[in-house]
Amino acid sequence: MxxxxxxxxxxxxxxxxxxxxxxxxxxxxxxxxxxxxxxxxxxxxxxxxxxVMWSEHCSYKSSKVHLRYFGETTTPEMAEKILAGIGENAGVVDIGGGDAVTFRVESHNHPSFVEPYQGAATGIGGIVRDIMAMGARPIAVMDQLRFGPADAPDTSRVLPGVVHGIGGYGNSLGLPNIGGETVFDESYAGNPLVNALCVGTLKVEDLKLAFASGTGNKVMLFGSRTGLDGIGGVSVLGSASFEEGEERKLPAVQVGDPFAEKVLIECCLELYQAGVVVGIQDLGGGGLACATSELAAAGDGGMRVNLDNVPLRAENMSAAEILASESQERMCAVVTPENVGKFLEICAKWEVTVAEIGEVTDEKDRYLVYHNGEVVIDAPASTIDEGPVYERPFARPQWQDEIQATPEVSRPSEPAEIKQALFDMVSSPALCSRDFITEQFDRYVRGNTIKAKYSDAGVLRINEETNRGVAISADASGRYAKLDPSTGARLALAEAYRNVAVTGARPVAVTNCLNFGSPENTDVMWQFREAVHGLADGAKEMGIPVSGGNVSFYNQTGDEPILPTPVVGVLGVIEDVHQAIGHDLGSVDEAEKLILLGTTRDEFGGSIWQQISGGGLQGMPPQIDLADEMKLADFFIGNTELTAAHDLSEGGLAQAVIEMAIRADRGVELDLDKVNEDQFTALFSESASRVLVATTADKVEAVLAHAAELGVPAAEIGSTTEQTELKFGEVSVQVAELREAWQNTLPELFGHAVGANAVVE
Structure with a gap:
């Protein structure tokens, strides 16, 4: 040439x-x-x-000064089981016996507002490729979704499309969706959050990393052809605020093909098994520009790339368009010359398009790109990859004291008022059944899903010989974080940790997706810094490392930022998935006794009751002592005396009991005096570090003794009954009536949507 x-x-x-x-x-x-x-x-x-590479999405230029705190708070003991951590495509955890698990959660927020189906679908595709790039087989996905008010006109456009996109892509890939969360709030009306999580499995020795090493090694681009879709995605959509009319930025949204990705997964796994890959990087945000410059910057030499060899699906694409395209289902590998033939052979077997587009050079850090016989880029790779570092100003908002003031809480006290409150809560968009959403996802494909629907955490079998498995949960409360960002992040960590623990798994690692407004807003940067420190300090206190994460800034419409939303994911290990605890009552013929673990306080700041009763957002979030969460985890690990367990969080005890009763079609009788002297507080408080467990009468004393031994407050507060009604004091409600109120809300709001009634089971 x-x-x-x-x-x-x-x-x-x-x-x-x-x-x-x-x-x-x-x-x-x-x-x-x-x-x-x-x-x-x-x-x-x-x-x-x-x-592209200096965009907020790729460079973390406003967040990296604060993200370093995760490293500063990670002790050698915490990091011992982390095989790949912060800075890699995904965190990888050694779970024992030669098995490793990789997991990560990432945002696809703005594209999902512009074009809900493709935005959400390619969010799933992108996070799956992050997992593939670690040398792993993707085995499950989860989602964290946040929308504007459930009855807002635009929510009826966005939510069905997002849900259909997640199901359409994940189901086609054959990946079970094992859990998630859907939240409605005014702050997300023009800026929904679509956070996708994927988990994968690999053997410890099969770990792959993203770097270009070895002079003369070839750079291979394989997967779908490169087109004009997604150009400007990370810089136009991912790194700027939304204004009115921004939903018209359609060219910047990628278009996904899950069947091409399914083939790409199998092709990658065979390439790994054949030992022909030196380094690997997926093509996601930033496309070929990001993949090749990152590989070059992480390697021990330079890189030469020839864009004339890139397989295209559009004519006359410029060098800039080829580099910035975010066409989906593409990977980039570094391969030794002697293995190129085998690499091509495997790609041909899977009918995956492949091309040699460059090679590693001995010119350290030099990144050369050619197009039409001309040098179009001659730059130091490290300067492209590292980007600027900003220490943006931050300050505690002047309005923070005002919203933290003690709120006036409406407190129904008469039996009829309490009964109405139960129906108002259980039928609210905040707490109603998510079946309308989850029924569009396949939860059991691949045959290793142990717990998914109606489970506090998704549980998967990892090793079919030993039955070792993992439990994964992700949680966040933007309402808590708005009141106190540090405490809000710690509460998200605590809830995800607790959800994993109540299955019987031992929490071992954390990931995160930090969704905030503009970093150029001093209030937002203060919220971000506080949340990072709260999460990092909390993880250190609990002794579990943060294995990686994602930052999504500029989540706001005009000048109005979303609620600060630090999504926290926790991974736990369970030695035998057959011992996993669910929250299904009725697993025994006799009545089950209900025991409440933890202390119930008068805590309603940021609560769902405050939200639906018109109390706005005011007060302080619940107190949190992470030592209590660790005691709870110790209580559940290896515990065979329980028939069911359900953590208490949004909606408090009432919501947990109602969900368990509806699921089992059983009656429940409660003695609320043993929970709190105030009946309303006992029912709806959202105090942290609480779990409702069930056991048989002959094991009550053993359960209480075990809790006392660990220093966990515990009280027997009720039992199941043959009459299918919920009873406490003078209040009696038929479970069937509660079920109807719980189930009908979302179908009535969104049942008209195209594709909304698709059920995959």
């Missing part, structure tokens, strides 16, 4: 030529810094690559 330097030379010869750097998301000083690095103005391709 004859190489001309005309493109770079032209940039050098016309230093004052105007360039659209602002439209690409670069600030004046960032553009000036790029020219300083290169010693000239950038070519169009260079400008594109820098704008």
């Amino acid at each position: 004859t190489v001309h330097n005309d493109t770079v030379a032209a940039a050098q010869a016309a230093p004052e030529q105007a360039q659209p750097y602002a439209e690409l998301g670069l600030k004046d000083d960032e553009y000036a810094r790029i020219k300083e690095i290169l010693g000239r103005r950038p070519t169009d391709a260079e400008l594109t690559v820098y704008s």
Whole structure:
């Protein structure tokens, strides 16, 4: 190939030529810094690559100064089982016996508002490829969804499309969806959150990392062809605020093909098994620009890339378009020359398009890209990959004291009022059944799902010979975090940890997806910093490492940011999945006794009761002592005396009891005096570190003694009955009536939507 330097030379010869750097998301000083690095103005391709890689989504330029705190608070003991951590495509945890598990959660928020189906579908596709890039087989997905008010017109556009996209892509891949969360709040009306989690499994020795090493090694691009879809996704959509009308940014939304990804998964796994991959990187946000520059920056040499060899599905694509395209279902591998033949053979077997697009060079850090016989990029790879670092100003908001003031809480006290409150709560969009959503997802494909629907955490069998498994949960409360970001993050950690623990699994690692407004807002940066410190300090206190995460900024409509929403995922290990605890009552013929673990306080700040009763958002979130959560975990691990367990969180004791009664179609009689002297507080308080457990009469004393031994407050508060009604004091409610109220809300709101009634089981 004859190489001309005309493109770079032209940039050098016309230093004052105007360039659209602002439209690409670069600030004046960032553009000036790029020219300083290169010693000239950038070519169009260079400008594109820098704008993509220096975007908030790719560079973490506003968050990295605070994210370092995770490393500072991770002790050697915590990090011992982490095989790959922060900075990699996904965290990888050694779970024993030669098995490892990788998991990560990532945002696809703005694309899912613009085009709900494809935005959510490609969010699933992207997180699955992150897991593939670690050398793992993806085995399950989860989702964390947040929308505007359930009855808002635009929510009826966004929610059905998002749910259909998640199901359409995940079901087609053959991956079970083992859990999630759906939240409605005004702050998400113009900026929904679609956070996708994937978990994968691999043997410890099969771990793969993203780096380009070995002079002369070849860079192989394989998977779907490169087109014009998704161009500008991370810089246009992922790194800027939304204004009215932004839903028209359709070209920036990627288009997914789950069947192509399914084949790509199997192809990757065979490539790994054949031992022909030195380094691997998925193509997601930032496309080929991101994948190749990151591989080069992480390696021990430089890289030469020839865009003329990239398989295209559109004619006359420019170098900038080829590099920035976020076409889905693509991977990039580094392969030794002697293994290229085998690599091509395996790709041909799976009918996966493949091309050799470059090679590793001995010019350390030099990133050279050619197109049409010309050098279009000649830049230091490290300067592309690292990006700027901002120490943005932050300050505690002036309004923080005002919203933390003690709230006036409406407190029904008469039996008829309490009964109405039960129906108002259970039928509210905040607490109603999610069957309308989850019935669109396949939960049991692959045959290793142990717990999913109606489970506090998803439980999967990892090893079919030993029955070792994992439990995964992800949680967040933007309402708690708005009142106190540090406590809100700790409460999210505590709830995810507790959800994993009540299955009988031992929590071992944390991941996160931190969703916030604009980092240029000092209030938002204070919220972000507080949440990071709360989560990091909490993880250290509990002795479980943060294995990785994701930051999503600019989640706001105009100047109004979303509720600060730090989503926290926890992974736990269970030695025998047959011992996993569920929350299904009625597993025995006799009546079951109900025991409440933990202390119930008068805590309603940020609660669901406050939200649905018109109390706004005010007060302090529940207190949290993470030592109590650790005691609860010790209580459940290896515990064979329980018939069921359900954590208490949103909606308090009332919601937990109602869900258990509906699921089993059993009656429950409660003695609320043993919970709290105030009946209303006993029912609806959202105090943390509480779990409702069931056992048989002959094991009550043993359960109470075990709790006392661990220092866990415990009280027998009721039992199941043959009459299918919920009874306490003077209140009696038929379980069938509660079920009807619980089930009907979402179908009545969204049942008209196209594809909404698709059931996959």
